[in-house]
Amino acid sequence: xxxxxxxxxxxxxxxxxxxxxxxxxxxxxxxxxxxxxxxxxxxxxxxxxxxxxxxxxxxxxxxxxxxxxxxxxxxxxxxxxxxxxxxxxxxxxxxxxxxxxxxxxxxxxxxxxxxxxxxxxxxxxxxxxxxxxxxxxxxxxxxxxxxxxxxxxxxxxxxxxxxxxxxxxxxxxxxxxxxxxxxxxxxxxxxxxxxxxxxxxxxxxxxxxxxxxxxxxxxxxxxxxxxxxxxxxxxxxxxxxxxxxxxxxxxxxxxxxxxxxxxxxxxxxxxxxxxxxxxxxxxxxxxxxxxxxxxxxxxxxxxxxxxxxxxxxxxxxxxxxxxxxxxxxxxxxxxxxxxxxxxxxxxxxxxxxxxxxxxxxxxxxxxxxxxxxxxxxxxxxxxxxxxxxxxxxxxxxxxxxxxxxxxxxxxxxxxxxxxxxxxxxxxxxxxxxxxxxxxxxxxxxxxxxxxxxxxxxxxxxxxxxxxxxxxxxxxxxxxxxxxxxxxxxxxxxxxxxxxxxxxxxxxxxxxxxxxxxxxxxxxxxxxxxxxxxxxxxxxxxxxxxxxxxxxxxxxxxxxxxxxxxxxxxxxxxxxxxxxxxxxxxxxxxxxxxxxxxxxxxxxxxxxxxxxxxxxxxxxxxxxxxxxxxxxxxxxxxxxxxxxxxxxxxxxxxxxxxxxxxxxxxxxxxxxxxxxxxxxxxxxxxxxxxxxxxxxxxxxxxxxxxxxxxxxxxxxxxxxxxxxxxxxxxxxxxxxxxxxxxxxxxxxxxxxxxxxxxxxxxxxxxxxxxxxxxxxxxxxxxxxxxxxxxxxxxxxxxxxxxxxxxxxxxxxxxxxxxxxxxxxxxxxxxxxxxxxxxxxxxxxxxxxxxxxxxxxx
Numbered sequence: 001x002x003x004x005x006x007x008x009x010x011x012x013x014x015x016x017x018x019x020x021x022x023x024x025x026x027x028x029x030x031x032x033x034x035x036x037x038x039x040x041x042x043x044x045x046x047x048x049x050x051x052x053x054x055x056x057x058x059x060x061x062x063x064x065x066x067x068x069x070x071x072x073x074x075x076x077x078x079x080x081x082x083x084x085x086x087x088x089x090x091x092x093x094x095x096x097x098x099x100x101x102x103x104x105x106x107x108x109x110x111x112x113x114x115x116x117x118x119x120x121x122x123x124x125x126x127x128x129x130x131x132x133x134x135x136x137x138x139x140x141x142x143x144x145x146x147x148x149x150x151x152x153x154x155x156x157x158x159x160x161x162x163x164x165x166x167x168x169x170x171x172x173x174x175x176x177x178x179x180x181x182x183x184x185x186x187x188x189x190x191x192x193x194x195x196x197x198x199x200x201x202x203x204x205x206x207x208x209x210x211x212x213x214x215x216x217x218x219x220x221x222x223x224x225x226x227x228x229x230x231x232x233x234x235x236x237x238x239x240x241x242x243x244x245x246x247x248x249x250x251x252x253x254x255x256x257x258x259x260x261x262x263x264x265x266x267x268x269x270x271x272x273x274x275x276x277x278x279x280x281x282x283x284x285x286x287x288x289x290x291x292x293x294x295x296x297x298x299x300x301x302x303x304x305x306x307x308x309x310x311x312x313x314x315x316x317x318x319x320x321x322x323x324x325x326x327x328x329x330x331x332x333x334x335x336x337x338x339x340x341x342x343x344x345x346x347x348x349x350x351x352x353x354x355x356x357x358x359x360x361x362x363x364x365x366x367x368x369x370x371x372x373x374x375x376x377x378x379x380x381x382x383x384x385x386x387x388x389x390x391x392x393x394x395x396x397x398x399x400x401x402x403x404x405x406x407x408x409x410x411x412x413x414x415x416x417x418x419x420x421x422x423x424x425x426x427x428x429x430x431x432x433x434x435x436x437x438x439x440x441x442x443x444x445x446x447x448x449x450x451x452x453x454x455x456x457x458x459x460x461x462x463x464x465x466x467x468x469x470x471x472x473x474x475x476x477x478x479x480x481x482x483x484x485x486x487x488x489x490x491x492x493x494x495x496x497x498x499x500x501x502x503x504x505x506x507x508x509x510x511x512x513x514x515x516x517x518x519x520x521x522x523x524x525x526x527x528x529x530x531x532x533x534x535x536x537x538x539x540x541x542x543x544x545x546x547x548x549x550x551x552x553x554x555x556x557x558x559x560x561x562x563x564x565x566x567x568x569x570x571x572x573x574x575x576x577x578x579x580x581x582x583x584x585x586x587x588x589x590x591x592x593x594x595x596x597x598x599x600x601x602x603x604x605x606x607x608x609x610x611x612x613x614x615x616x617x618x619x620x621x622x623x624x625x626x627x628x629x630x631x632x633x634x635x636x637x638x639x640x641x642x643x644x645x646x647x648x649x650x651x652x653x654x655x656x657x658x659x660x661x662x663x664x665x666x667x668x669x670x671x672x673x674x675x676x677x678x679x680x681x682x683x684x685x686x687x688x689x690x691x692x693x694x695x696x697x698x699x700x701x702x703x704x705x706x707x708x709x710x711x712x713x714x715x716x717x718x719x720x721x722x723x724x725x726x727x728x729x730x731x732x733x734x735x736x737x738x739x740x741x742x743x744x745x746x747x748x749x750x751x752x753x754x755x756x757x758x759x760x761x762x763x764x765x766x767x768x769x770x771x772x773x774x775x776x777x778x779x780x781x782x783x784x785x786x787x788x789x790x791x792x793x794x795x796x797x798x799x800x801x802x803x804x805x806x807x808x809x810x811x812x813x814x815x816x817x818x819x820x821x822x823x824x825x826x827x828x829x830x831x832x833x834x835x836x837x838x839x840x841x842x843x844x845x846x847x848x849x850x851x852x853x854x855x856x
Contacts, residue, residue: 001065001125002026003118004097008107011522012591013550014584018086018103020550021073021110025066025089025098032096033062037125044068044124048132051075064089065121066098073102073110073117080139082109092574099574109143149173151189151439151453158454164468165554167530177461178468179553180500180534184461189409190436191461198406202435203248205280208405215404217397218429220415222282228269232262234281241284243431244268246276257373258284267350285415285429289375290386292398292412292419293442293453296460299395301442301451302387302419308342308371308380312363318352319344319359322371330446331380339446342371342380383441385448386419393422401430408460411437471536471689472529472553474588477562477607478581479734480678481520481540483713484562487666487682487703488689489538494699495691497535500528504542504728505711505842509534521545525552536689546587547573558688559588559614560599560681564606565733582606592616597639597688599681602629619688621680623673625649639687641680646670648680650687657693659683664700671744674737675705675714707850712842714741717853721831723747726839726849730757732764735771738836743775747834751778753825754838755818756799758790765795766802773806776836778828780813782821784840819848826852 004024013020034040034054045051052071054063067089074087086103104110116135123130148156152173159166159177166177173188185192190199201207209219221238224247225231235242244265245255254275256268272279293301310321322344325331331339342348344359348371352358355369363369375381394414402410416428423429442451462468471492475485482503489501489508498510502524507515509531515524520542528537529552541551564582575581589598589610598614601607602622608629611618619639622630633640637653648664650657661670664679679700686696707715712728723745729738742750752772756765772779781799783792796814803809815821818840825835826849839845 001028001031001069001118001121003069003114006111006114007548008104008111009101009550010107011550011552012554012587013546014587015088015101016086016103017554017591019105019107019110020086020101020103021107021114023069023100023102023114025069025100027065027096027098029096031065034065034068035063037065039127040124043127044072044121047124047130048072048075048120050079064091064098065125066100069114069117069121070100070102072120073100073113076117076120076135076139077102077104077109077113080109080113080136080143082106082113082139082143084110093576094574106143106146108146109139112139112142146171148175149188150443152186154439154443154454155186155457156454158452158458159468161455162458162462162467164458164462167526176530177458178470179472179529180470180537181498181532182466182468182470183530183532184468186457186461188436189439189457191408191457194408194435195406199435201405202407202410202433205245205247205432208433209282211404212401212430212433215400217401217404218423220283220285220429220431222280225269225279225281228266231269231279231281232265235259235265238281238283243282243284244272245280245282246272247278247280248276255374264354271347282431285427285431287415287417287426287428290414290416290419291383291437291441292390292394292414293437293439294398294402294407294410294412295453295456296408297399297403298456299390299398300387300456301385301453302390303383303441303445303448304386304419305375305377305441306382306384307373307375308348308382310342310363310369310371312365312367312369314362314365317360317362318357318369321363321369322348339382340377340380344371347372377438377441382446385442385445385451387442387451390419391421393424394419397423397430401433405433405435407433407435409437409457410434469557470529470534471558472556473536473538473558473560473685473689474541474551474553474556475539475560475562475681475685476541476543476585476588477560477601478565478731479729479737480562480674480681481542482728483666483675483705483710484560484678484681484685485538485540486710486713487678487699488560488685490703491682491686491696491699492536492538492689492691494702495695498533500531500534500537501539502528503540518542522549522552529553541588543575543581543584546584547575551587551591553591555591555593555596556588557593557596558599558685559592559596560685561585561589561601561607561610562677562681563601563604563733565731578606582610586610586613589614597684599684599688601677601681602633602640603627619684621677621684623676623680639684641684641687643670643676643680648676648683650683659697659700663697665704666700672714672741673744674741707846711846712839714738715846717849719826719835719853720829720856722829722833722835724826724829724835724837724849724853726837726846728842729838731760732767732771735768739771739775742834742836745834746832748830748832749778750776750834750836751780751825751828752776752836752838753780753782753821754799755782755784755821755840756795757784758795762798765798769799769802769806773803773809776809778811778813778825779803779806779809780815780821780825782815782818784818818845822848823852 006023009020070087070089077084084103089100176185212219241258241260243257254272289305291303326341331341398412401412411434413432414430416426439453485503489499493499501508502519504518506513507519507524520540522545525539590613596616599619602620620633621641623643625642639652641650648659661667667675715726717724
């Protein structure tokens with residue numbers, strides 16, 4: 001067995017709505033039925049007992065080894081603690097080749113799981129050792145490294161519950177929620193509206209205290225010092241005991257509390273100096289350490305934090321007691337657990353010394369031994385939820401502290417005996433205000449119930465009913481995609497929205513091209529969704545991108561399928577039939593939002609059948625209102641777009657809009673059939689996206705297919721009294737549509753210039769000239785710049801074969817080079833002739849034709 005290739009499907013895809021790893025797996029003839037492999041299943045289960053059944057009871061079908069690989073990769077992730085449930089293995093048209101898909105939550109973990117699964121299965125095949133414990137440890141460690149921490153994860157989970165899309169912007173905790181102009185960003189517990197000045201103030205503990213004092217929030221007195229001697233002088237002035245800490249520290253680093261002697265002061269000063277140069281001395285407040293979490297203008301959670309400690313049992317030493325406490329499964333080394341292991345370091349030893357103990361001391365039964373001065377969870381402290389106990393006045397002081405500093409999310413540290421009474425009554429105070437506070441103690445406190453912190457933060461980012469989404473329109477099909485995408489974008493822009501658009505020509509934002517080339521894949525779509533100046537997005541969604549990565553979005557507002565034809569790259573990536581192609585392209589229909597719309601070609605049976613897979617509503621379009629699918633949809637009162645007496649008609653129940661095709665330049669008064677279809681699809685899509693009809697009418701009147709607005713899409717030129725049409729059509733269905741269009745245009749003599757894409761099937765290349773040979777008098781064949789794997793002259797030979805016995809063609813030329821072929825055809829044109837040029841290098845060819853036309 002061999003895994004030939006793996007790739008990550010990062011969005012909804014051919015197989016599922018889940019992110020998944022797809023692997024192409026080759027099995028030998030013997031491996032097509034694992035029950036024929038002597039002792040294999042026994043050896044595999046001995047190495048990995050938790051693997052599930054190979055197939056349900058009662059099924060007698062042979063189980064290929066690729067399916068066992070799938071189950072192994074899924075089970076390894078599950079054992080490592082990754083919540084994945086979906087997997088699938090499908091045979092391809094090639095004997096022994098399978099497509100295996102396994103869901104993942106973290107891409108790197110999913111890839112590693114497939115790699116380890118292959119090694120595990122092969123070890124069972126070859127009866128070689130496999131260290132399952134080491135493999136699971138490697139998976140868990142990687143998952144711990146790459147997955148979101150509990151704080152960020154809680155925010156993301158809350159967003160997902162509200163159906164707000166998200167994406168990780170870095171490997172760390174920076175996450176974007178929503179799309180385009182509606183997106184918001186966070187990093188851990190910081191949000192994009194958090195002021196950098198507010199963060200700087202929070203880091204400056206002395207300035208923080210001055211501001212809080214000015215706002216009437218109780219704070220301990222103290223000031224900054226530069227030497228240990230000055231620290232002792234200030235300690236004596238403000239009164240012992242004191243606290244010494246870095247002026248702009250965090251996580252309790254370098255903090256020493258309850259200092260009563262000069263020796264302790266010097267030691268504490270030196271400890272703080274290891275972290276910062278500026279040191280603060282302030283009055284020590286007796287009492288418990290409380291963290292009050294303020295989000296927006298509300299106190300959301302509160303926890304009492306206790307320093308790391310052990311309780312003596314009269315038997316074990318302090319070191320042994322720490323080991324016993326750290327054995328608690330709730331304690332870990334990172335932030336994924338509710339408790340952190342207690343650090344037994346020099347700081348702990350120093351704290352023991354203050355209590356007259358050392359590491360080997362055996363404290364008596366019940367003695368509480370403190371191992372650190374601060375109560376931070378990151379150093380082994382514990383947290384007890386006290387949210388329901390907080391006095392309204394305590395909550396008010398916390399909110400005032402956060403607002404005085406200017407923080408949207410703020411951790412307010414207060415020292416008081418109890419939060420049941422106002423701070424002032426207890427001579428307590430606020431000792432610190434924290435930007436980007438840790439949320440773990442509130443999400444999963446050591447004791448007490450967790451609080452919905454993620455929901456509170458998401459609610460501050462997005463108002464009630466908001467989901468951070470902009471309208472997304474996805475367009476796929478065989479022909480007409482790019483023109484339809486451009487027209488939809490134009491209609492939406494006519495309403496005043498800023499539109500991001502991707503197609504085979506490039507990426508455009510608000511009318512400006514920001515990238516060029518074939519940009520019909522998910523990478524380009526993602527770049528549009530993260531652009532802050534985009535109010536709506538229209539994506540040409542090509543088959544290659546769906547196969548390669550899946551969709552760039554989880555759901556779309558509108559999905560448009562123009563048509564499905566046989567010439568669209570069949571034979572590539574195991575897409576061998578029109579039915580296969582339809583299953584792939586209907587992915588956008590399957591991922592229409594519940595409140596969205598699928599816009600489907602009613603006259604294409606394969607496209608019309610996609611309606612059954614749509615979770616939202618369906619708009620059918622078709623020129624003939626009496627077509628069975630169109631007529632039925634109209635009769636049912638559902639959205640339909642059709643043509644009647646030279647008008648485009650949009651109906652839904654009793655609602656009706658009529659637009660004269662004479663007012664739609666794209667259709668040339670309704671004579672260009674495929675442009676009428678593109679117009680119907682675009683109007684239905686804009687309607688589904690919520691665009692008003694005044695804007696739709698305006699957009700239709702002002703959209704033209706010149707070489708600047710829609711390059712390579714039926715661009716018409718006047719050349720010496722002859723009509724020249726440039727188009728990027730490149731499959732049999734496109735040829736049929738183009739022939740129908742040009743036959744509606746008068747001409748004395750018709751000529752065509754054509755090449756062929758080498759990555760099409762032989763029959764598709766031949767069929768193009770079979771169609772053209774029935775409609776054109778002269779044919780100029782040329783070899784384009786890229787033969788895409790074909791031998792020199794091979795494509796032209798296939799095109800020539802298609803012209804054998806052509807009923808109309810009387811003259812055929814074979815030219816090497818696109819521009820030479822174009823010049824050959826143009827030089828022969830006479831007044832009243834028509835020439836269709838099927839271009840390959842779109843921009844360069846159009847520029848060349850433009851120069852010839854300008855020269856006359």
